[in-house]
Amino acid sequence: MTVEVPNAQLLQEVASAWPTLWVNPKYKAGAIDGGDLPVNPSDVLDAKRNWERLAPLLAACFEELEATGGVIRSELLELKALRHALEYGSPEYGRLFMKADSELPVAGSIKARGGVYEVFLFAEGLARQNGLLADGGDIRKLAGAEARDFFSGYTIAVGSTGNLGLSVGIAARALGFKATVHMSFDAKQWKVDRLLRLGVEVIKHEADYTTAVENARVVAEADPSIYFVDDEKSRHLFLGYSVAAYELAEQLKGLGVTVDENNPLFLYLPCGIGGAPGGVTFGAKAVFGDNVHAFFVEPVQSPCALVHMMSGSEELVSVYDVGLTNKTEADGMAVARMSAFVATVMREMLAGIYTVPDADLLRALLAAYEAEGLRLEPSATAALFGPEFLLRHPRGEEFCAQRGIRDKMGRATHILWTTGGSFVPDEQFESFLAQARSLAQR
Numbered sequence: 001m002t003v004e005v006p007n008a009q010l011l012q013e014v015a016s017a018w019p020t021l022w023v024n025p026k027y028k029a030g031a032i033d034g035g036d037l038p039v040n041p042s043d044v045l046d047a048k049r050n051w052e053r054l055a056p057l058l059a060a061c062f063e064e065l066e067a068t069g070g071v072i073r074s075e076l077l078e079l080k081a082l083r084h085a086l087e088y089g090s091p092e093y094g095r096l097f098m099k100a101d102s103e104l105p106v107a108g109s110i111k112a113r114g115g116v117y118e119v120f121l122f123a124e125g126l127a128r129q130n131g132l133l134a135d136g137g138d139i140r141k142l143a144g145a146e147a148r149d150f151f152s153g154y155t156i157a158v159g160s161t162g163n164l165g166l167s168v169g170i171a172a173r174a175l176g177f178k179a180t181v182h183m184s185f186d187a188k189q190w191k192v193d194r195l196l197r198l199g200v201e202v203i204k205h206e207a208d209y210t211t212a213v214e215n216a217r218v219v220a221e222a223d224p225s226i227y228f229v230d231d232e233k234s235r236h237l238f239l240g241y242s243v244a245a246y247e248l249a250e251q252l253k254g255l256g257v258t259v260d261e262n263n264p265l266f267l268y269l270p271c272g273i274g275g276a277p278g279g280v281t282f283g284a285k286a287v288f289g290d291n292v293h294a295f296f297v298e299p300v301q302s303p304c305a306l307v308h309m310m311s312g313s314e315e316l317v318s319v320y321d322v323g324l325t326n327k328t329e330a331d332g333m334a335v336a337r338m339s340a341f342v343a344t345v346m347r348e349m350l351a352g353i354y355t356v357p358d359a360d361l362l363r364a365l366l367a368a369y370e371a372e373g374l375r376l377e378p379s380a381t382a383a384l385f386g387p388e389f390l391l392r393h394p395r396g397e398e399f400c401a402q403r404g405i406r407d408k409m410g411r412a413t414h415i416l417w418t419t420g421g422s423f424v425p426d427e428q429f430e431s432f433l434a435q436a437r438s439l440a441q442r
């Protein structure tokens with residue numbers, strides 16, 4: 001399709017795979033209360049309650065959650081050495097934190113917030129419908145032999161670039177479900193191997209992520225024993241992620257960080273199909289209102305949210321439509337077409353989107369490792385460039401001026417949401433480091 005974009009220079013930058021920043025011209029203060037969205041703020045609170053109800057079952061299924069009583073949460077770490085390595089030392093950068101979803105238990109990525117939630121919620125509903133769990137009954141019963149035997153008659157299916165498949169596969173197998181993960185051609189082999197070891201069926205498609213999801217959906221629709229986790233449409237995934245905003249609010253409060261109109265909050269969220277960053281943005285808008293400014297970040301060759309949202313088109317625009325390849329080392333973000341559901345919800349809520357070349361993702365991976373010993377995957381390091389775009393890119397400066405926050409930047413808080421990495425095997429991580437070191441020598 002022909003892509004029409006009001007800003008010709010921006011289209012030129014995007015189509016040439018140059019790193020760039022887009023600021024959302026449709027942004028509206030208070031958009032979350034607009035009324036005609038397919039989700040609303042009370043859904044985030046409901047999702048929080050669902051997580052709380054599921055927690056004892058999660059603790060029964062995953063040893064690593066015993067200490068938190070079944071809560072899946074990540075640390076909020078203030079950046080110190082890495083702050084200087086990234087040249088964010090001056091006071092105009094305010095305070096910088098990393099939301100370390102790269103260390104999330106159960107699945108090692110932000111996908112633990114979505115995939116695990118949807119699978120466990122489905123299991124609970126199925127058990128109730130079939131008389132396995134009475135109202136007020138102990139939810140831990142679903143970790144027992146009778147429930148496992150019952151769940152083994154069902155298959156959970158999902159299409160994935162890797163991490164969503166890992167989270168859904170791990171959650172499904174922990175409850176005794178069968179699981180099938182449809183992987184795109186670019187999925188990393190170690191993710192496939194890990195799923196196979198868990199007894200998950202992995203179907204590797206010779207096609208991109210969108211096609212893997214389409215195939216998975218067709219197979220699932222023909223068989224009532226298959227429950228399909230639909231990354232292009234799922235409200236459950238979206239709301240599972242959204243609850244992270246409450247966690248962040250509690251952590252910021254615990255650290256004495258104020259968020260209000262004089263102390264803005266910025267989120268930088270790696271984006272694939274948009275579910276994870278969209279869910280977190282929605283939750284954050286529900287919690288912090290207009291004092292939070294959420295930016296998505298994408299690889300220069302796979303900016304699916306950017307090409308669609310900047311076009312303003314009703315019909316989904318893909319990265320192929322502007323001549324990009326969708327080839328990137330950031331496998332979690334190798335998505336050519338964003339979720340229409342997320343696009344609708346984000347239309348007036350997202351602050352903007354910036355893009356990063358693979359070489360920079362790898363350089364940042366090396367910097368995070370050398371400065372703080374962090375193990376991030378390339379998708380996650382995309383978050384580290386947010387403050388630079390906001391404070392150094394002309395459109396970032398314009399954004400701050402338009403929102404009346406230019407003189408407040410020294411009091412701002414930046415959250416670099418590092419979305420995955422701790423499950424990356426040593427050998428794969430070494431190879432990322434080697435690629436980054438060879439880039440550094442050039």
Ligand SMILES: Cc1ncc(COP(=O)(O)O)c(C=O)c1O
Nearest residue numbers: 163272273274275276332419420
């Ligand atoms: C590490 C990582 N970060 C970010 C994302 C983006 O999430 P979404 O596809 O929901 O936008 C993914 C997706 O798999 C991921 O694996």
